[in-house]
Amino acid sequence: MHREVKVLVVGTGFAGLGMAIELKRTGERDFVVLEKAGDLGGTWRDNSYPGCACDVPSHMYSYSFELNPKWSRMFAKQPEIWDYLKRIADKYRLRDHIRFNTKVSGAKWDEGAKVWHVKTEGGDTYTAKAVVAGVGALHIPNIPNLPGIDEFEGKAFHSAQWDHDYDLKGKKVAVVGTGASAIQFVPQIADDVEKLTLFQRTPPWILPKTDRSINTWEQKLFRAVPATQRLYRNFVYWMRESNVLGFAVNPKIMEFAQKIAKRHMHSQVRDPRLRAKLTPDYTMGCKRVLISNDYYPALQKRAVTLNTDGIAEVKAHSIVDKAGVEHEVDAIIYGTGFHVVDSFDYLDIQGKGGKDLAKSWKQKGIETYYGITVSGFPNLFFLLGPNTGLGHNSVIFMIESQIRYVRQCLNLLDRHRADELDVRPDVQARFNRQLHKKLTKGVWTQGGCTSWYLDAQGINRSVWPGATWRYWMRTKNVKAEDFTLTRARKARVDA
Structure with a gap:
């Protein structure tokens, strides 16, 4: 099958659905959304592990134009967020535009016709004037290649690919990694397993989670008087936005938050030897800050052991740590997060002159303009692209800024009767010089740790180094002078 569309959107998470809604709200109907899976939802469809929940307050983790007065908790759990996305998709009748089980395998820019030729793994092809990639970065599980793992005869899976058919009750389980997913699912399975050995490489900073059920009267108030929920x-928003001072302005401010985290640990962990293992040796914020009230108590349960020796090898029915101790294991669960900076390596996107985007970024480093456009790749837009992630606030705020910006770029094409919109190389270069100057002042490079925020050269390619309201202001209006606008050869001849 071949189809021609004006706009092709990839992904049905918050980014892809948000873009589709923006197109519909502004009168655009000639678009299609391609989704690799059989249902929508992105991250909140894939991550269904026990205890999965958002670490951003529910009322900030939604579209500003679609507030949800029915949130049941201050920090919503995965099923509720996924239901929210499905409900929104149905409200805007987005399923009419979505092609499920359709994975994009590549895209190539046609310099003559000024269109993108997009191919899928199933053999379908599309021609699109513009392509919007709403896949984000947290969609490729990072599974470490443990020595001897091919010899393991038990069950092994990543938290984002949770095997709900496998019964953990009475099993000896090894959990590898202590990231955001692990601190949520470990407390949920600790009482079911016979033994749980948690292999920790680097301890995370953990703050108390100010979670509670939202009262019925609060839900009724938000529903009856929407202005109260918006207030x-x-x-x-502003409470969380104030945290940017410690992340991007003066990392020393994080010392106050570290004291709160240490007090939280001391109140829950009595054993000083265990506390020593759980205490990070880097500044809070240079790795993802986590929140939990039940992780530390779970580590002190009879069946749970924290191992900080590292993994030497995996055998058929066991894991041997670097101290030489062998641990009998029935199942291995990876709580090791996702490929983030290197998630772009798989892209097969060819721009002007056949320029390969993945190879270019791998050789020269990832550079974009506001994480949305890339010079040499006209009419291609990223949502939650490089350097637009956050450590202190809701990425939904960033997504909304980006979908508005993309919509304005499409309007700019129409207004100028152009077929190609390409950010100028000098504009992109100047932006990246300013970006990296700000990044060097932040906690991500001064905090004394390595994280998935950084690439192989130690450069932060993931996080926006400043206030989200500044990003909103700077992307509020598209500047035509930042781009080169061109018409197709046929158009120029006809003109």
Whole structure:
């Protein structure tokens, strides 16, 4: 099958659905959304592990134009967020535009016709004037290649690919990694397993989770008087936005948050030897800050052991740590996060002159303009692209800024009767010089740790180094002078 469309959107998470809604709200109907899976939802469809929940307050983790007065908790759990996305998709009748089980395998820019030729793994092809990639970065599980893992005869899976058919009750389980997913699912399975050995490489900073059920009267108030929910949302936004001072302005401010985290640990962990293992030796914020009230208590349960020796090898029914101790294991669960900076390596996108995007970024480093456009790749837009992730606030805020910006770029093409919009190389270069100057002042490079925020050269390619309201202001209006606008050869001849 071949189809021609004006706009092709990839992905049905918050980014892809948000873009589709923006297109519909502004009168655009000639678009298609391609989704690799059989249902929508992105991250919140894939991550269904026990205890999966958002670490951003519920009232900030939603579209500003679609507030949800029915959130049941201050920090919503995965099923509730996924239901929210499905409900929104149905409200805007987005399923009419979505092609499920359709994975994009490549895209090539046609310099003559000024269109993108997009191919899928199933053999379908599309021609599109513009392509919007709403896949984000947290979609390729990072599974470490443990020595001897091919010899393991038990069950092994990643938290983002949770095997719900495998019964953990009475099993000896090894959990590899202590990231955001592990601190959520470990407390959930600790009482079911016979033994749980948690292999920790680097301890995370953990703050108390200010979670609770949202009262029925609060839900009724938000539903009856929407302005009260918007006021509360604004309060949550500015409270979280104030944290940017420690992340991007002066990392020493994080010492105050570290004291809160240490007090939280001391109140829950009595054993000083265990506390020593759980205490990070880097500044809070240079790795992802986590929140939990039940992780530390779970580590002190009879069946749970924290191992900090590292993994030497995996055998058929066991793991041998680097101290030479062999641990009998029935199942291995990876809580090792995702490929983030290197998630772009798989891209097969060819721009002007056949330029390969993945190879270019791998050789020269990832550079974009506001994480949305890339010079030499016209009419291609990223949502939650490089350097637009956050450590202190809701990425939904960033997504909304980006979908508005993309919509304006499409309007710019129409207004100028152009077929190609390409960010100028000098504009992109100047932006990246300013970006990296700010990044060097932040906690990500001064905090004394390595993380998935950084690439192989130690450069932060993931996080926006400043306030989200500044990003909103700077992307509020597209500047035509930042781009080169061109018409197709046929158009120029006809003109």
